[in-house]
């Protein structure tokens with residue numbers, strides 16, 4: 001018997017699980033091709049308010065809110081010893097009439113809440129076997145799984161990550177590049193209150209970013225040279241505590257790093273197009289970049305909102321080809337501008353080229369000194385295209 005669905009979502013990471021729930025919420029029958037993740041994810045994710053609204057709409061936010069912390073102030077401190085150094089810049093949510101920019105959420109509980117919701121949904125059928133091959137036809141897309149299962153769907157969302165099999169099967173090329181950086185990821189407790197402030201230190205190795213967790217705890221994303229990773233992972237805990245406190249300039253007092261430190265290599269990727277035929281790329285299948293300014297998954301969730309909006313505007317999954325061309329056109333500015341912006345900022349940090357350093361310091365100085373510019377940057381950072389009503393119907397309709 002042929003298995004037929006309205007939508008196939010390939011990949012069960014955070015983007016895939018959200019995509020499956022968002023499609024099911026529209027009343028579409030979903031094939032969710034989601035093998036178990038390759039490893040536990042010790043990271044936390046700072047999600048901005050538009051993304052939180054989406055989690056609320058999908059009825060998972062109340063499950064993760066208790067383990068999440070609000071982000072009311074985001075601060076950038078220049079931790080370089082360069083000739084051109086930037087003044088501190090603080091962005092306060094209250095400046096744009098928000099209670100918080102968003103929340104910092106540990107990935108594991110978020111992942112579990114999303115997967116509980118996909119299991120509970122009558123509209124979603126989960127397949128644990130990975131995708132092996134796919135072929136797009138005039139009326140649908142046929143997907144072959146590694147265990148021999150074959151199914152068809154009117155439309156597909158490719159959320160199978162950087163090395164996406166579905167993206168390759170439909171012939172979309174990607175441009176990839178790497179950086180001389182890995183991210184050390186850890187959580188730590190600290191003596192002083194963080195006051196709901198996230199602090200991003202800009203250093204010669206890249207960002208060193210503390211993000212609040214509930215209580216006197218925070219998460220840390222620390223960009224280091226790849227050949228330093230083993231040294232930090234092997235460090236005595238007391239020495240590592242001291243190293244982190246020193247790099248934080250003791251703004252949170254003494255720190256105690258918790259178990260579960262992980263390293264993630266940093267690289268970038270951008271797809272040449274964000275969809276073809278009946279398939280749209282969402283999340284890291286279409287774009288990836290270093291973790292600066294909490295952009296990656298927020299951008300991935302905007303993909304999902306816009307993909308669902310495009311399918312709805314095309315009359316549902318039957319109208320996938322029209323939705324795909326609409327989606328491809330609409331995602332371009334948001335994805336390319338975020339990818340280029342993060343890349344430029346990261347390169348400016350790593351660069352020893354003086355004009356590049358001056359440009360970075362000058363840009364931050366302008367943001368610090370000119371409130372209307374800071375206000376514009378904050379609004380654009382929260383909701384790209386806000387002046388043209390950039391919010392999706394999914395993030396606008398709560399509950």
Ligand SMILES: Cc1cc2nc3c(=O)[nH]c(=O)nc-3n(C[C@H](O)[C@H](O)[C@H](O)COP(=O)(O)OP(=O)(O)OC[C@H]3O[C@@H](n4cnc5c(N)ncnc54)[C@H](O)[C@@H]3O)c2cc1C
Nearest residue numbers: 011013014015045046130131160161283284291296297298
């Ligand atoms: C250190 C770090 C910190 C970050 N912090 C933030 C932050 O604060 N805020 C933010 O917005 N973003 C952040 N990001 C980015 C964010 O983590 C990513 O955007 C997000 O995890 C990507 O999720 P994804 O589901 O698109 O991809 P993945 O998590 O890579 O999921 C892809 C899934 O596809 C599956 N898959 C692979 N092959 C197949 C196949 N053949 N068939 C079926 N399934 C397959 C895999 O098993 C996997 O589960 C951070 C990233 C890093 C590295």
